[in-house]
Amino acid sequence: MSDEAVTYFPIERLREFSSRTFRHFGVPDADADRAAEVLAASDLRGVDSHGVARLHTYFDMLTLGRINPRANVKIVRELPATATVDGDNGLGLVVGPKANAIALEKAEAVGSAVVSVCNTNHFGMAGYYPLKALERGLIGWAMCNSTKLVAPLWGAERMLGTNPIAIAFPCATEPPVVIDLASSATAYGKIEIAKRKGAPIPEGWAIDKDGNPATRPEQMIEGGALLPLGSTREAGGHKGYGLAAMVDILSCVLSGANWGPFAPPFALRQEIPARSVGKGIGHAFGAMRIDGFIDPAEFGRQMDDWVRTFRATKPAPGTPGVVIPGDPERIAEAERRKTGIPLLAAVVADLRDISQKTGIPFE
């Protein structure tokens, strides 16, 4: 959270409100509950940008009929270890869990699998999906594309989404290692926070509309672009661009979704691309059976050792020391299960607006 004022809400109340909002549009009960669970997982894990803070956007898209509330999610092509899933323009929060479950089932059957998904919408926090794999003792990964925001290295316009990659590994007694990263140098939310504060942004985050380094958030927002992870050629910006391209191709070109700059918008304020090259946006999911490689007990012991070894790294001066991927989210969840979820006033106002428009009680 930033240092702005917040109010705390129990997660159960937010989950219930989200589920009822989805049901209001005719989303079937089980799908609405699952979609609300994906949002709640974000709120619990401290990924505020992907939780109920986005409920109003889903609400808007459902209100306008841009998302199909009763999607018939189906496999359109498959082999034992692959599938392409067509999400029937459903909520990504519904299509994502169903397609991910197909990847998990296929991996359970033959050891590993990859599922690519077209005709879908924003699927929430990427890290949610590998967590579902962990529940079944599998290694799981997830990717998705999103509306263009990021310039390829040496480009002067938005061509790629922030295209995240998430993967999780179980330990025996230590908490799991959960890696969840966007392939951009920073998140658009951090540009918005800087704008609200009237603060400058560091070089390496963004460019302006002409492709020059942006130092004020408005320069990025008004027609500029985020930079890929690595930022400059010297510091590896071609690598972040390469990762974003990989996510784009695996999630979209492979499934028949809209890739690159043609990803349809998630929010109303975003421009609709002039051209369509496929159906909806795309996701990709994968999973692996640990016993397809090694004795799972031995894997767990080695992972425990891995976590303890990295946690014991000599810390750099003036830093908290090395963090195990997934630790901040796990710590946030333990805290928030006690305190409730801290919501900014603007988010509370959004939820009240939904309440007013739908008649679903919020407080």
Add this chain to the structure above:
Amino acid sequence: MSDEAVTYFPIERLREFSSRTFRHFGVPDADADRAAEVLAASDLRGVDSHGVARLHTYFDMLTLGRINPRANVKIVRELPATATVDGDNGLGLVVGPKANAIALEKAEAVGSAVVSVCNTNHFGMAGYYPLKALERGLIGWAMCNSTKLVAPLWGAERMLGTNPIAIAFPCATEPPVVIDLASSATAYGKIEIAKRKGAPIPEGWAIDKDGNPATRPEQMIEGGALLPLGSTREAGGHKGYGLAAMVDILSCVLSGANWGPFAPPFALRQEIPARSVGKGIGHAFGAMRIDGFIDPAEFGRQMDDWVRTFRATKPAPGTPGVVIPGDPERIAEAERRKTGIPLLAAVVADLRDISQKTGIPFE
């Protein structure tokens, strides 16, 4: 190449010399030819750091008996879409191609596959392996760990290798998209070049032995560490660390190889870790059948469109504009097939030294 003086050698001569050097130690003919091919692919594609410039290191390791020239590479555990391969402490240039071929065969059979490899050694350029997948019409990827050089974000010591990720996608008429990136902010070779030139290094590349930002190459070389892709917390250094961790776990923990700081050294100058947690270093390979997801002709058409769309990105001022991943290597190969391979005087001296010690003629 840097701006240092070079001499040109035909690729066939270098390939022949490499193969005969491997055979000198009893590496079977087919294995020696394959190992020489991996090195030659690097030299052709302009990845000078991973070609014959490293032959003397392989020579050293074979001379000392640290690498098994007649390795019996075998599957030790498998499911239809997974395998763990034990490389029997062979040359990574031999174990890698064999394990990769297993991944390709399994993907051909069931649609996708993942193979993790232990008890192996340095496998050369990561991008070589997905190129072999392309020859069979598959999407392929490769990863490997290596001797510790990189600090996790907020750490003050070397804990991870430069752990590369490579993946390649075929097009219909455009050249393939070949992504090949290390998960560090920069390559160790660039630190060495700065040292030879007496030049400073940019902030974001490395830290000194106490974990403070390094500005001189010696500060990194003498007990410091490279930084992960993203460099600082603000610019996404936790993401590069997360990617390096992913590569480390998929290549090593999953196969039973030495992970993290315990990776055995590749070169004689590198320290041997006090502890061993597995066998050798690790690789991971994966492959996917395109027709397990989409009509391959349609995939090819969309990839052509993808490449042309990204190539047409508005360029940022003062840059060459957006580069398609794989283009620089393809252009280098076309050039080098005509001019021969440019080798630095130090590399030529290394090859002459091998020639002198083995009696294999070099010039």
